[in-house]
Structures are given as structure tokens and as C-alpha cells.
Amino acid sequence: MQSQIIIGVVIAIVVVVAVLYGVGFFMRRKNQERLNLLEKRKEELFDLPVIEEVDDVKKMHLVGQSQNTFREWSQKWTDISTASFAELESQIFEVENLNESFRFLKGKAAVDEAEATITEMEEEVKRIRKGLKELRESEERNSLQVQQALDVYEELKKNLREQGGLYGPAYAELQKQVKNIEIEFTQFVTLNTSGDPVEAREVLDTAEAHTYELQDLMARIPAAYEELHKTFPAQLKEIKEGYAKLIEEKYQFPEENFENEIHRVTRRVESSMSDLEKAEISAVEVANRDTAQEIDTLYSVMEREIDAKKYVLKNRKIIEDYIDHSIKNNRQLLIELDHTAQSYTLNRNELGRVRGFQTEIDEIVRRIEQLEPKLEASEVAFSEVQEFYKEAYQILDDVENQQVEIDESLRELRKDEKVAQEKIETFEFQLRNLKRYVEKQRLPGLPGDYLEFFFLVTDRVEDLGKSLNRIRINIEEVNKLVAVCEDELKMLDTRTKELVDAAALTEQLMQYANRYRHSNPEIKAAIQHGLVLFNDEYRYQDALDAIATSLERVEPGAFERLEKFYFNHQDLV
Numbered sequence: 001m002q003s004q005i006i007i008g009v010v011i012a013i014v015v016v017v018a019v020l021y022g023v024g025f026f027m028r029r030k031n032q033e034r035l036n037l038l039e040k041r042k043e044e045l046f047d048l049p050v051i052e053e054v055d056d057v058k059k060m061h062l063v064g065q066s067q068n069t070f071r072e073w074s075q076k077w078t079d080i081s082t083a084s085f086a087e088l089e090s091q092i093f094e095v096e097n098l099n100e101s102f103r104f105l106k107g108k109a110a111v112d113e114a115e116a117t118i119t120e121m122e123e124e125v126k127r128i129r130k131g132l133k134e135l136r137e138s139e140e141r142n143s144l145q146v147q148q149a150l151d152v153y154e155e156l157k158k159n160l161r162e163q164g165g166l167y168g169p170a171y172a173e174l175q176k177q178v179k180n181i182e183i184e185f186t187q188f189v190t191l192n193t194s195g196d197p198v199e200a201r202e203v204l205d206t207a208e209a210h211t212y213e214l215q216d217l218m219a220r221i222p223a224a225y226e227e228l229h230k231t232f233p234a235q236l237k238e239i240k241e242g243y244a245k246l247i248e249e250k251y252q253f254p255e256e257n258f259e260n261e262i263h264r265v266t267r268r269v270e271s272s273m274s275d276l277e278k279a280e281i282s283a284v285e286v287a288n289r290d291t292a293q294e295i296d297t298l299y300s301v302m303e304r305e306i307d308a309k310k311y312v313l314k315n316r317k318i319i320e321d322y323i324d325h326s327i328k329n330n331r332q333l334l335i336e337l338d339h340t341a342q343s344y345t346l347n348r349n350e351l352g353r354v355r356g357f358q359t360e361i362d363e364i365v366r367r368i369e370q371l372e373p374k375l376e377a378s379e380v381a382f383s384e385v386q387e388f389y390k391e392a393y394q395i396l397d398d399v400e401n402q403q404v405e406i407d408e409s410l411r412e413l414r415k416d417e418k419v420a421q422e423k424i425e426t427f428e429f430q431l432r433n434l435k436r437y438v439e440k441q442r443l444p445g446l447p448g449d450y451l452e453f454f455f456l457v458t459d460r461v462e463d464l465g466k467s468l469n470r471i472r473i474n475i476e477e478v479n480k481l482v483a484v485c486e487d488e489l490k491m492l493d494t495r496t497k498e499l500v501d502a503a504a505l506t507e508q509l510m511q512y513a514n515r516y517r518h519s520n521p522e523i524k525a526a527i528q529h530g531l532v533l534f535n536d537e538y539r540y541q542d543a544l545d546a547i548a549t550s551l552e553r554v555e556p557g558a559f560e561r562l563e564k565f566y567f568n569h570q571d572l573v
Contacts, residue, residue: 041122048125048129050077050125050128050129051077053129053133053136069131072131073128073131077125077128080121080124080125080128149185149204149207149208149211150185152211152212152215153178153181153182153185153211153214156178156211156214156215156218157178159218160174160175160178160218166221166222166225167218167221167222167225168221168225168228168229168273168276168277169225169273169274169276169277170217170221170225170276170277170278170279172277173277173278173279174214174217174218174221174279177210177214177217177279178214180210181207181210181211181214184203184206184207184210185207187203187207188200188203188204188207191203217279217281220281220285221276221279221281224272224276224281224284224285224288225276227288227291227292228269228272228273228276228284228288229273232265232269232288232291232292232295233269235295235299236262236265236266236269236295239262239295239298239299239302240262242302243258243259243262243302246302246305246306250378251305251309251378251381251382252305252378252379252380252381252382253301253305253381254381254383254384255301258298258301261294261298262298265291265294265295265298268287268290268291268294269291271287272284272287272288272291275287304383305381305382305383308381308382308383308385308386309382311382311386311389312375312382312385312386312389315389315393319368319389319392319393319396320368322393322396323361323364323365323368323392323396325400326357326361326396326399326400326403327358327361329400329403330354330357330358330361330399330403333354333403333406333407334351334354334355336407336410337350337351337354337406337410340410340413341472342472343471343472343473344413344417344472344473344474344475345472345473345474345475345476345477347474347476348409350406350409350410353402353406354403354406357399357402357403360395360399361396361399364392364395364396367388367392368392371385371388412475413473413475416475416478416479417468417473417475417478419482420464420468420478420479420482421468423464423482423485423486424461424464424465424468424485427461427464427485427486427489428461430489430493431457431458431461431489434454434492434493434496435454437496437500438496438499438500441500441503441504443500443503443538443540444534444535444536444538445538446499446538447499447538447539447540450495450496450499453488453491453492453495454492456488457485457488457489457492460481460484460485460488461485463481464478464481464482464485467481498541499540499541501566501567502540502541502543502544503534503540504566505544505562505563505566506530506534506540506543506544506547508562508566509544509547509548509551509559509562510527510530510531510547512551512558512562513526513527513547513550513551514527516551516554516555520554522550522553522554523550523551523554525550526546526547526549526550526551527547529543529546530543530544530546530547531543533546
């Protein structure tokens, strides 16, 4: 039993030793793998061309702030390549010793520390390389941009030298600005070649801004100078000469200060030329726009008077003839009104309106009589006469339109009278036909309300006849009566047909109902009551309703059948 226990303990010890060995082997292998990776990262870090990049920037001979920045990056690289690399080598060596002496846990901690060291070194190297790159690119960028700016500057200087006449009085100021820019570029080149691209950049920005401002100036000045030197003076000269010629030809201008306006615009041109000498192009361009508008206005004033003269000369005789025509029309219209008023009542103040037309025409004549001497003596502006002529045309056009309207309305009076005379004959004919139609039915009598309406319509037609037979016919009243007669005759025609149809249907219904007279007391009573309504009271519709109601109770549908037959075969009834 004791031997078995000993064997078991031995086996357990063997198992534990085996497990410990396995764990140790695994940890040693893991630490070695990480150590190998560290070696690889160290070699890659050593292989980076940092020292070459430092030398490249160093060759640029940097000074000032750029030199200080470079020294900081260079020192950081020196620190890493000496102290940091030495510390890393020491950590790696410690890891190897710990791993070989089977102190795996301490080895793992040493690996962690070495990895943290190399990670920090890698990040620092990235920052160093980025800083060196920025310094190098700053220098290259300055070189490229200065060349671009210098190209523009040289082109501007060449243009100013070869085409100086395009810039007029601004030439001296432009030359001055060219010289200032040249000084700024010289300062930039000095700073840049001495190795301080950061400070040189500020100078370059200023020189570049001034170069492009000058480029903008030189692009805008020639057009402005062309206007001030040639366009405006030529136009003002033309305006002065044209104005003097028009005055010589006795033209008058409503604008009393026209000549002063010419002088004012001339002074504005001179003032703008002074601004151009100082290269104040924005102010010159604004002033030139105003000057151009004012010159256009001066041209417009002269063109207005020239065109107005043509208009006045062309329309002078025409408007006189138009006035004579309007006076003649008005006189004729007054005669026509007087003649028409003897036969018709005039309801639209035609006479007052025509007299008003004459007042308007007289006012135009009065104003023409005032203008004519001034026009002959060249004491009035043609534009004022033109304005009056156009106003007079408008008034005369309006007068003529209303004259035509009144004349047509007078003609309509006679047409309306003729139509009404024809209508009254038609109305009388319709009344006679309705009367004969009713008499032909041989009815026992006619209802009082029908007779009353028949006589009302007859009286209305007689009233129409009386209105047409008056010494002075009121056509508005006649037309209203015509419309009333037409409506009432339509109503009378409808009521007559309804009356006759009711009577005829009643007779047919009575004949049909007689078959039930002896067998049905209600039918008998209805027939007797219907006869009273029909023969004594002439209430044909009531008689029809009484018999139809009783018959429907005895023979449903009989009335509808008989009614349908009646309206479909009225020629047989």
C-alpha cells in the first residue's frame, strides 16, 4: 500500500514537472517570437533615410526661424539615434538573458517595455520626418510661387515699357508701383537664398498681392483712359457743336441749364483724369459710368427736340384738318340731334355731350392760336408743341369715337322703331289666332282668370301701339314694352293650349267613364260633378282632375293611357 502511494507521488511530480516544462517552453518561445519582431522593427527603423533627409535640409543653409526649427528636428534625431537606440539595445539584450535563464515572466515584462520604447521611437521619427518635409516643401513652394509672381511682374513691366501710352497720366504711378514691387521681390530673394523660407514667405505674400493688384489696375486703366481721353471729349465736342447749331437754327430748350450741364460733365471728365493720374481706378470707373449716362441724357435732349420738330412740321396741317373735321362732325351731329329730338325722346344727355365736345374742341383751338405765333417766332420748344399735339390728338380721337357712338345710337332709334312696328303687327296677329283657336273649340265658356290675362295682354299690345303713335317716341320705353309683350304672349299661348287640352281630355275621359256610370256610384257622382265644373264654372282642369281621380280608383292606369293617346293623336281628336 505504501509503495503505491510513493509511486503515485512520483507520477504526480513527473506530471507537474512536465507541465511546468511545457509552460516554460511555450513562454520562452513566445518571448523569442516577440524578440525577433522587435529586432525586425529596430532594423527597419535604422534603415529609414532620416540622416539623408537631415543632410538634404541642412544643405539649404537655413537661417532664422527656419534654422531654429531645423535644429530642433536634427537634435531629436540625434537623441533617438544615440540614446534611444542604445536604451533599446540594452532592453533587447536583457530580454535575451532573461529568456535564456528561464526567467520567462520577467522576460515578458522586459519585452513589453522594449516594445513601448520602439513604438515611441517610431512615432518620434515620424514627427521628425514630417517636420523636415515641411521645411523642404516650404522652400520649394516659395521657389515655385516666386517664379510665377515674377513672371507676372516681368510681363507687367514689359507692357508698361512697350505700351505706356495706354495708361495716360497713370503711367508715373504705375512705374512707381512697379519699382516698389521690385524692391519687395529683391527682399524676398535675399531672405530665401540666405536660407529663411518662413520669413521670406511673408515678404513673398506681400509682393505677390501687390503684383496681382497692379495686374488688375493695368487691365482696367486702358479702357477708362480711352473713355476720358477720346470717347468723352469727342462726344462732348459733338454735343457742344450740335447744341450751338441748334441754337443758331432757333431751337428752344425747356432745360434752361443745358449749356451748364455740358460744362459740368466736362469738369467731371477733367476730375476723373486727375483721379486716374493717382491710379484710383475704382473711383474713375464709377465716375465714368455716371458721365456716360449724363452724356446720353444730353444727346437725348437734343435728339428729342430734333425729332419733335419733324413731328410738329408733319402734323401741323394734319391737326388743323382734324380740328375742322371734328367741328364739322359736331355741327352735323347737332343738326341730326335737333331733327331726331322732334320724333324721339333722347334719354342719354346726347345734346349736352355734343355741346361738351364743342367746348373741348374750342379749347384746343384756343391753345393752338396761342402757340402759333410763338412757333412762328421760334419762341417755344418743339417738344412742348409735340406734347400738346399728342394730347390734342387724344382728345379729338376720343371726341370722334363718342360722336360716332351717338350717331349710331340715333340710327338705332329708327331701326328700333321699325322693329317695334313689325313686332306689334306680329303680336296682334298672334292674339287674333289665339282667339280664333279658342272659339273653334266651341267651349261652353272661358275661366275668368284666363279672360283677365287675355285682356291684360291685349291692353299691353295696345299700350305699345300708343307709345309708337306718340309725337315723340321714347324708344327705351318701347323696347321694354316689346320685351314684356313677347313674354306675356308666350305665357298666354301656353295657358291657351293647357286650357284647350284640359277641356278636350275631360270630354274624352267622361265618354270613357260612362261605361262605369251605372255600375259605380263614385264614377257617377264624379261625372255629374265634372259636368257642373265643365259646363257651368268653366273649370276644365278641375273637372279633369275630379273624373281622373275616380277613374283611377276603378281602373288604375286608364287616365295615363288616355292622356298619352290624346297627345300622340291630337290630329284625330
